[in-house]
Amino acid sequence: MATLSDLSIKNRLFMATYRYRTVDPIPFARPRRPLREARVALVTTGAVYAPGQAPFDEGKKGGDSSFRVIPRDVDVGALGIAHKSDAFDQTGFLADRNLGFPLDRLREMEAEGLIGSLAPRALSFMGSISAPGRLAKETAPEAAALLAADGVDVALLVPL
Amino acid sequence: MCLIAAELERRGIATTSVTALPEVTRKVGAPRALAVPYALGYPLGLPHDAVLQTKILVSAFALLREAGPPPVVRDF
Secondary structure (H helix, E strand, C coil), X not given: CCCHHHCCHHHHHHHHHCCCCCCCCCCCCCCCCXXXXXXXXXXXXXXXXXXXXXXXXXXXXXXXXXXXXXECCCCHHHCEECCCCCCCCCHHHHHCHHHCCCHHHHHHHHHCCCCCEECCEEEEEECCCCCCXXXXXXXXXXXXXXXXXXXXXXXXXXXX | CHHHHHHHHHCCCEEEEEECCHHHHHXXXXXXXXXXXXXXXXXXXXXXXXXXXXXXXXXXXXXXXXXXCCCEEXXX
16 A cells, blocks of 8 residues: 655655645445446546547646547557656556556456446546646536436546 | 546446545545555556456445445455
8 A cells, every 4th residue: 555655755745735625525426227237437547648639738737637538449558648747656557558547457347247338438637636626617527427428327437 | 536536426427446545535535445555656556467457446346336425445
């Protein structure tokens, strides 16, 4: 298990004083159907983008709160990564995108019948958004509407 | 990530996730998260280890069967 003490001094100081945006009360939806019948969408904050898409803006102050829509049949190995955070080691993620964007795993689970179906669109955000105003007001609701339009029952969120 | 989770849950989409920093995850109010014993940047364990990655995903999805209340944070 990682703890805050694993972070660099710079990142520890940031975390010690950063006022997290907290959610209270926490919305808690009951799954509509068993996993074997559910439509599952993948959402990452690994800042991946598909070939032909614009990378995330790693220089944007407070973080780039936009998101990319990744089609379910994308070649996971061909995804670009544009994550600004230096708080985590990106070596493993660069070697295998499935570490933070496990689309191949979900396709396998779909084929094996462990999940009902994989949603047609996955979503990618950049994590470490320190100024989340626009994310909360605009892009997160847009993303939720998009997945709702796809009939998604369950979302798997992978943070980076 | 918890802001995105909250929007999805409000729309009736149940979410589950993994975390390497459960102390932060509890504080920010994630609905469900599996605490994994791996370094930051390795949410699904190890690169090219499909068996481990799938095991972690199956455990994360199992949190959907828990009644709550949130945050539901369990160790892998």
